[in-house]
Amino acid sequence: MRDEHIMSIIESAPLNALSESDVAKIRAHTQSCPECLRAFEAAQLSALLLRERAAVEAEPSPFFQTRVLAALRERQAQGAGLSFKRLWKATGALVSTMAAGVAALALLTIFAPGPQPTVGPQSQQAYSAYSAERVIFEREALPEDQMSYGQVLATLYEPEEDR
Amino acid sequence: MRANDYEQATDFELARMGSEGDEAAFAEIMRRYSPRVFRFASRYFRQRELVEEAAQEVFLKAFTQLDSFEGRGSMEGWLTRITTNTCLNLLRSARRRPELTVSDLTEEENTWLDEKLADVAAERHESSERSIVAADLAGRVLETLSAEDRLVLTLVDGEETPVKEVAEITGWSESKVKVQAFRARRRMREAVEKLLARRRA
Numbered sequence: 001m002r003d004e005h006i007m008s009i010i011e012s013a014p015l016n017a018l019s020e021s022d023v024a025k026i027r028a029h030t031q032s033c034p035e036c037l038r039a040f041e042a043a044q045l046s047a048l049l050l051r052e053r054a055a056v057e058a059e060p061s062p063f064f065q066t067r068v069l070a071a072l073r074e075r076q077a078q079g080a081g082l083s084f085k086r087l088w089k090a091t092g093a094l095v096s097t098m099a100a101g102v103a104a105l106a107l108l109t110i111f112a113p114g115p116q117p118t119v120g121p122q123s124q125q126a127y128s129a130y131s132a133e134r135v136i137f138e139r140e141a142l143p144e145d146q147m148s149y150g151q152v153l154a155t156l157y158e159p160e161e162d163r
Numbered sequence: 164m165r166a167n168d169y170e171q172a173t174d175f176e177l178a179r180m181g182s183e184g185d186e187a188a189f190a191e192i193m194r195r196y197s198p199r200v201f202r203f204a205s206r207y208f209r210q211r212e213l214v215e216e217a218a219q220e221v222f223l224k225a226f227t228q229l230d231s232f233e234g235r236g237s238m239e240g241w242l243t244r245i246t247t248n249t250c251l252n253l254l255r256s257a258r259r260r261p262e263l264t265v266s267d268l269t270e271e272e273n274t275w276l277d278e279k280l281a282d283v284a285a286e287r288h289e290s291s292e293r294s295i296v297a298a299d300l301a302g303r304v305l306e307t308l309s310a311e312d313r314l315v316l317t318l319v320d321g322e323e324t325p326v327k328e329v330a331e332i333t334g335w336s337e338s339k340v341k342v343q344a345f346r347a348r349r350r351m352r353e354a355v356e357k358l359l360a361r362r363r364a
Contacts, residue, residue: 017323072186
């Protein structure tokens with residue numbers, strides 16, 4: 001109900017910016033409407049309070065500049081520390097993994113035994129007890145139950161029909 | 164560079180030097196504009212420490228943004244925008260008073276209200292004398308409102324800043340400034356009306 005009275009006029013602009021006709025409407029209406037009169041009085045006080053607030057003056061203290069510059073240096077120092085932290089946070093996991101890998105490789109290089117000469121299965125086959133190579137190259141070390149060099153040659157060149 | 168040279172330098176030159184880390188240049192900017200920043204910040208905070216804190220924050224932000232000052236507009240306008248945004252953020256983070264009650268008022272504030280109510284009734288609006296009591300009471304009433312309400316009321320109704328300029332300072336549209344001001348006026352008026360009703364009761 002009250003919204004239909006003068007509220008929209010009161011709130012449409014700062015009171016001192018209202019047109020004369022608007023002010024006249026408000027005055028006329030508030031003479032017969034105590035509710036709107038109270039609202040208008042409150043609006044006038046609000047406007048007055050705001051103007052008083054706007055008149056407040058505050059001066060910077062003599063050490064203001066010094067304090068700001070000190071705060072600036074402090075923030076810059078914090079910023080430098082923070083950026084290192086941020087960098088470490090982003091790359092820390094990768095760097096740690098790489099370091100662990102390098103350390104493991106170093107340990108393996110130092111403590112693991114060197115490569116042993118090995119004889120593969122094919123070589124072993126080649127050196128089987130009755131191979132021709134073994135008979136030829138190791139004839140000195142042949143056990144007695146095996147054929148001698150001469151016997152082998154004789155066997156190899158023996159005519160077919162003699163066998 | 165000598166101190167006198169800094170005094171002779173333009174705002175743009177100081178901003179360039181400051182952005183390259185020249186503290187003396189930045190100190191000269193503070194010397195020129197800290198009174199304005201203080202005056203502006205004091206509209207929003209009752210306590211002196213808060214005003215100082217806000218002003219410090221403004222200059223710390225300004226220092227980090229010096230390279231964005233291109234010298235097209237005035238440094239005063241540029242700093243006003245930073246001050247507005249800083250104050251708005253500080254007001255948002257500050258706790259709002261739930262409501263101002265009669266018991267919160269000091270004796271001086273009660274006396275002031277009585278006198279002003281009598282003035283209003285007798286239509287003696289022009290006779291108001293500026294006083295610390297009124298400014299403090301205004302600050303306490305404003306503390307019950309939102310940060311945006313406080314900002315717009317202080318600028319539009321308190322300082323009589325044109326809507327267009329408020330829109331530029333805040334980055335809001337002109338329609339938003341008008342709507343915000345309309346609603347803020349209502350809320351402020353209702354807060355004062357409630358306070359007066361309680362005093363009468």
